[in-house]
Amino acid sequence: MFFCEKCNYLMNENKCFKCGKSNLRKVREDDFCYFATLPAFKTNIFEGNLKVNNIPVAAFGQGYDYATKKSSEYNIFIPYKFFKEAKEIYRLMFED
Ligand SMILES: [Zn+2]
Numbered sequence: 001m002f003f004c005e006k007c008n009y010l011m012n013e014n015k016c017f018k019c020g021k022s023n024l025r026k027v028r029e030d031d032f033c034y035f036a037t038l039p040a041f042k043t044n045i046f047e048g049n050l051k052v053n054n055i056p057v058a059a060f061g062q063g064y065d066y067a068t069k070k071s072s073e074y075n076i077f078i079p080y081k082f083f084k085e086a087k088e089i090y091r092l093m094f095e096d
Helices: 040-052 080-095
Strands: 002-004 009-011 032-039 058-062 073-079
Touching (some): 009 032
Antiparallel strands (some): 002 009, 032 073
16 A cells, blocks of 8 residues: 555555655555544544544544534544554444
């Protein structure tokens, strides 16, 4: 897998589908990679579950929810080495 340092995206091809950067480097275990964009309430419970499993997570808010006066959704980033585990947690939480 390749990694765009600019976008923090993980991808199969050696070219970023988001910014167009080519000659990407191989992803490293500790790279925080884009995982998903979730609404605020899902971000909270997902973050909680990751922390319980000792998986580091970074969430950056975007948009604005006037009701809660907080970001309406969050871009979630997780280190590559925890990706599989995080995907499993995500699947159990939201896809069953
Ligand atoms: Zn990029």
